[in-house]
Amino acid sequence: MTSPSRLDAILRAMSDPAFYPHDVSRIEIRRTHISAVLLTGQWVYKLKKPKNLGFLDFRKLADRERFCRREAELNGRLSNGVYAGAVAIHEDDGGRLSFGPGGRVVEYAVKMRQLPEEANLARLLESGEFTDDRLQALGGVLAAFHAGALRSPDIDGFGDPELIRFNMEENFEQIGPYVPGLLDADKWEFIRQVSRAFWQDHQDLFRHRVRSGRIRDGHGDLRADHVYLHEGIQIIDCIEFNDRFRYGDTALDLAFLKMDLDRLGFAEAARSLVAFYARAASDPEVYALLDFYAAYRALVRLKVSCMSMDQADEDRRARLQSDIRAYLGLAFRYALSFGRPTLWVFCGLPASGKSTLAERTAAALFMPLFSSDTVRKEDGETPGASVVPIDAGPYRPLLRGRIYARLLNLAMERLRSGSSVVLDATFSESRWRRSAIQLAEDLTTDIVFAHCVCSTATLKRRLAMRDASPGASDARLFHLDEMQKRYEGFDSSFEDTYLRIDTDDTVESCLHILLSGAHALKTKQAERVAGRLR
Numbered sequence: 001m002t003s004p005s006r007l008d009a010i011l012r013a014m015s016d017p018a019f020y021p022h023d024v025s026r027i028e029i030r031r032t033h034i035s036a037v038l039l040t041g042q043w044v045y046k047l048k049k050p051k052n053l054g055f056l057d058f059r060k061l062a063d064r065e066r067f068c069r070r071e072a073e074l075n076g077r078l079s080n081g082v083y084a085g086a087v088a089i090h091e092d093d094g095g096r097l098s099f100g101p102g103g104r105v106v107e108y109a110v111k112m113r114q115l116p117e118e119a120n121l122a123r124l125l126e127s128g129e130f131t132d133d134r135l136q137a138l139g140g141v142l143a144a145f146h147a148g149a150l151r152s153p154d155i156d157g158f159g160d161p162e163l164i165r166f167n168m169e170e171n172f173e174q175i176g177p178y179v180p181g182l183l184d185a186d187k188w189e190f191i192r193q194v195s196r197a198f199w200q201d202h203q204d205l206f207r208h209r210v211r212s213g214r215i216r217d218g219h220g221d222l223r224a225d226h227v228y229l230h231e232g233i234q235i236i237d238c239i240e241f242n243d244r245f246r247y248g249d250t251a252l253d254l255a256f257l258k259m260d261l262d263r264l265g266f267a268e269a270a271r272s273l274v275a276f277y278a279r280a281a282s283d284p285e286v287y288a289l290l291d292f293y294a295a296y297r298a299l300v301r302l303k304v305s306c307m308s309m310d311q312a313d314e315d316r317r318a319r320l321q322s323d324i325r326a327y328l329g330l331a332f333r334y335a336l337s338f339g340r341p342t343l344w345v346f347c348g349l350p351a352s353g354k355s356t357l358a359e360r361t362a363a364a365l366f367m368p369l370f371s372s373d374t375v376r377k378e379d380g381e382t383p384g385a386s387v388v389p390i391d392a393g394p395y396r397p398l399l400r401g402r403i404y405a406r407l408l409n410l411a412m413e414r415l416r417s418g419s420s421v422v423l424d425a426t427f428s429e430s431r432w433r434r435s436a437i438q439l440a441e442d443l444t445t446d447i448v449f450a451h452c453v454c455s456t457a458t459l460k461r462r463l464a465m466r467d468a469s470p471g472a473s474d475a476r477l478f479h480l481d482e483m484q485k486r487y488e489g490f491d492s493s494f495e496d497t498y499l500r501i502d503t504d505d506t507v508e509s510c511l512h513i514l515l516s517g518a519h520a521l522k523t524k525q526a527e528r529v530a531g532r533l534r
Helices: 004-014 061-075 123-129 132-148 153-159 159-180 187-199 202-213 250-263 266-282 286-311 314-339 354-364 374-377 399-415 430-443 455-470 477-486 490-496 506-531
Strands: 028-031 037-038 043-048 083-091 104-113 215-217 227-229 233-235 247-249 342-347 369-371 421-424 447-455 499-503
Touching: 004 037, 004 043, 004 104, 004 455, 037 499, 043 061, 061 104, 123 227, 132 266, 153 159, 153 202, 153 215, 153 247, 153 421, 159 202, 159 286, 187 202, 187 286, 187 354, 215 374, 247 250, 250 286, 250 314, 250 447, 266 286, 266 506, 286 314, 314 354, 314 499, 314 506, 342 430, 342 506, 354 369, 354 421, 354 447, 354 506, 369 374, 369 399, 374 399, 399 430, 430 447, 447 490, 447 506, 455 477, 455 490, 455 506, 490 499, 490 506, 499 506
Parallel strands: 342 421, 342 447, 369 421, 447 499
Antiparallel strands: 028 037, 037 043, 043 104, 083 104, 215 247, 227 233
């Protein structure tokens, strides 16, 4: 077994440019809690520290060799021409170290090409060079990787709710000793309790993700400093030492990169990347899990920072303490987002596409849906004729008001139980919208208005189709002019809760635009709450 002092001797030898069989421009050593990395200008050599941290065990030379080879193999999935493989470090009878041949093997290293720092994702975002088209390409690369990544019954097991709970609780347990003196105890406790409640309330969603094939052998450590734009998109440094850290929901991988971009101040780029990925992967459900998994990933990084404190010098300890505060703040903000139920209000003229979009959104985010048409008929309010005047029968103003009261009561029941809920109705009068806002304020929940609009020509075409194929709605073409005149516009007071969705586009496109925009709104609402609690 190589001792830490022996590793230091190897690193000293490798600090001499003459050690290498290739040109060396400058040697730099970077250390993490599990590795030592030597950068030479052309090539990088990564050695594994002889440690046992529970979740990894590098004490034996044979295991370090195995994991070096495994690292090169796994990272070939998302890079091209970067990893050269594992190389052996030899010691001759005189104690001289070299890459050999000759002598006995005393250590192994991963050999990989040194990618230019200026090609890193974070650097490119800082300089404005990682544009939307490149973010779209990155989203496509990740979606294709996940679609082709290994899946098996064993890997599916890592999407089981009980294993998700185990990983979550293990994180809590390992961070626990560092809470006194390093973490804000109130925020820490809030994150724990909200995470546990989300896990408890979303068992069906977790199981559905397994059934739909979303549990894969992913990357496991998808951070901005592992993504490069150099001779194509290169993604490096996946987790090789513990399969359990790579296996999981594809949303878990994506959430790590989203969290890291948020930490670096690139929240808008993170939002765009998620939107591009969700479309490319045909996975709108990712929005249901994104913040839960982002909080988990933030705590993983927080844990690594805490563990690194033990052997850090004074300057590094100050940097680590800053990282710990940042990661805890991110996890807290995410917890505020996924821990607060949302009242989704789909509104717009009949035939504007709101009901279709409401149904798709409710299905993607695993939420109950209540529509005015359904509630009206369940309450026994049905028209007495095939064509109903706009203010007659079940559409009389008094009865219409009762239907909205009933919808808001149904929403209140679900929101009080901690569940988000979708309402689908025209909400043509601002007083009904303000009643929805008041409900959200009273229950301290988020609210999103999805205002569905389309051209008059589209409205006429859709309404005309109802004569041949009636649905739940009784609105018809001859109602349109009067409905348009009566529909009250949204004013600026709704700005932080309002999304305008043009449903002349495809349903699929509208769904992704809505989910991305709504996630941004919910993030802003969580940030406001977090700001008040500072």
